[in-house]
Amino acid sequence: MDKSIRRGSWEMVGAMLISGTIGWFVLAAGVPVIEVVFWRCVIGALTLVAVCGLLGYLRLDLLSYSTLALAMLSGVAIVGNWLLLFASYAKASIAISTAVYNVQPFILVMLAAVFLGEKITVPKLAWLGVAFLGMLAIVTAHGDQQNNGEDYLVGVALAIGAAFLYAVAALIIKRLKDVPPHLMALIQVTTGALLLAPLMQWQSVSASLDSWAALLTLGVVHTGLMYVLLYGAIQKLPTALTGALSFIYPIAAIFVDWIAFGHRLGWTQWLGVAAILLAAAGLQRGWWWRSNVALQL
Numbered sequence: 001m002d003k004s005i006r007r008g009s010w011e012m013v014g015a016m017l018i019s020g021t022i023g024w025f026v027l028a029a030g031v032p033v034i035e036v037v038f039w040r041c042v043i044g045a046l047t048l049v050a051v052c053g054l055l056g057y058l059r060l061d062l063l064s065y066s067t068l069a070l071a072m073l074s075g076v077a078i079v080g081n082w083l084l085l086f087a088s089y090a091k092a093s094i095a096i097s098t099a100v101y102n103v104q105p106f107i108l109v110m111l112a113a114v115f116l117g118e119k120i121t122v123p124k125l126a127w128l129g130v131a132f133l134g135m136l137a138i139v140t141a142h143g144d145q146q147n148n149g150e151d152y153l154v155g156v157a158l159a160i161g162a163a164f165l166y167a168v169a170a171l172i173i174k175r176l177k178d179v180p181p182h183l184m185a186l187i188q189v190t191t192g193a194l195l196l197a198p199l200m201q202w203q204s205v206s207a208s209l210d211s212w213a214a215l216l217t218l219g220v221v222h223t224g225l226m227y228v229l230l231y232g233a234i235q236k237l238p239t240a241l242t243g244a245l246s247f248i249y250p251i252a253a254i255f256v257d258w259i260a261f262g263h264r265l266g267w268t269q270w271l272g273v274a275a276i277l278l279a280a281a282g283l284q285r286g287w288w289w290r291s292n293v294a295l296q297l
Contacts, residue, residue, distance in 0.1 A: 008236025012245040015229035020252025022222050023094030024260050026086045029214040031204040033086045036215065037079060038200055041192035043219020044227075048186040051228055057183040070172055071184055075191030077169035082192075085162035092155025094257035095265060096138060098250045099273040100159035102280050103131055107167035109283070115171065123288040127279040134275025137268050181231040189223060247277060 029036050052058050063071070088097040106128050112118040139156055169188075176184065204215065234242055254273070257263045265273065281287070 004236045005238075008233045009245065011229045012233035012237060012242060013248060015226050015233060016245060016248035017252050018222055018226045018229070019249045020098075021256050022218070023086075023089045023098065023253060024256050025214045025218050025222065026089055027094075027261075029204075029207075029211050029218070031207055031211055031215075032201070033083055034196055034199055035201070035204040036086055036218065037082045038193060038196040039204060039215040040082070040218045040223055041079065041189040041196065043216060044189040044223030045186060045193060047220050047224025048182060048189065048227065051224060052180075052182050052186055055180070055182060057180045057186075062180065062183060067176055067179055068187070070176055071179060071187040072191045074169040074172040074176075074184070075188035076195060077165045077172065078188045079192035079195060081162045081165035081169065083162075084158045084165065088155040088158035088162065090155075091151045091158060093263045094261070095254040095263055095273070096152075096269065097155060097159040097162075098253040099276055100135065100138060100156055101163050101166075102250055102276050103135065103160065104163040104166045104170075105280050105283050106131055107164050108170050111167055111171050116174075123286070124283060126288075127283045130282070131276050131279035134272040134279065137272030137275065139272075140268065181234070182227060185223075185227045185231075247281060250277060 026033075026036055049058070085097060085101060088100075091097075092100070109118075109120065109124055109128070113120050135156075139153065173184065204211065207215075233245075237245075250273075254265070
């Protein structure tokens with residue numbers, strides 16, 4: 001294996017394993033979700049300023065007014081995505097929220113079709129159908145085990161909303177290919193901090209040392225370090241390998257939820273999770289029994 005690809009693979013594995021523990025630290029922080037996201041943005045921004053400075057990205061010539069505006073708009077979507085996803089953890093569990101969140105590639109396909117005129121092929125529709133069946137399996141399992149029915153469905157809905165906002169951010173970022181990704185991340189978290197500051201009640205100021213340790217970890221490790229690893233991997237790896245390794249994230253989240261909180265999925269939920277992950281993999285890898293035939297609607 002090429003040395004660059006090997007290094008990129010390890011960076012991607014590290015980024016996905018870190019991502020899989022986000023829910024654990026969000027719940028461990030024990031402060032309102034808005035304050036968790038605010039401090040993640042602030043601490044992450046401070047970390048990314050240092051990273052961008054070292055990489056030479058703190059230059060005005062890298063941004064025009066229009067690209068800055070679009071980057072800030074993507075930041076609004078990313079912060080909204082974090083708020084909804086983090087709120088869903090306490091409602092539907094980390095494992096279920098993360099699995100449902102993985103419908104984002106299909107939402108992006110739909111948005112790209114509407115706003116960018118991209119074709120929706122028969123294979124894409126087929127995988128969308130598989131993901132939808134997975135969603136139905138998860139939703140109908142709201143009475144299983146530890147789940148309170150109403151909270152569970154709210155959690156699923158929040159995760160879908162988070163996936164939608166992530167897809168919106170991804171759609172915007174598609175137009176900003178010339179902006180260095182680390183600088184993009186810095187603009188996003190800075191926008192988030194400014195957006196959420198007026199909504200803060202500052203309950204976290206009097207939080208315990210354990211809570212602050214969780215918040216610092218979310219900012220430094222899950223934002224600063226994770227972005228560095230992720231973008232480093234993306235630059236080195238083929239798209240197919242990047243997509244394949246990205247499935248470490250939901251699998252890690254499921255095991256973290258089980259080990260840390262004792263949340264075990266029911267068989268219907270496992271079927272739903274498997275269907276969504278299979279469909280997302282099929283979409284990203286282009287799996288299809290007639291892949292040599294270009295079928296378009």
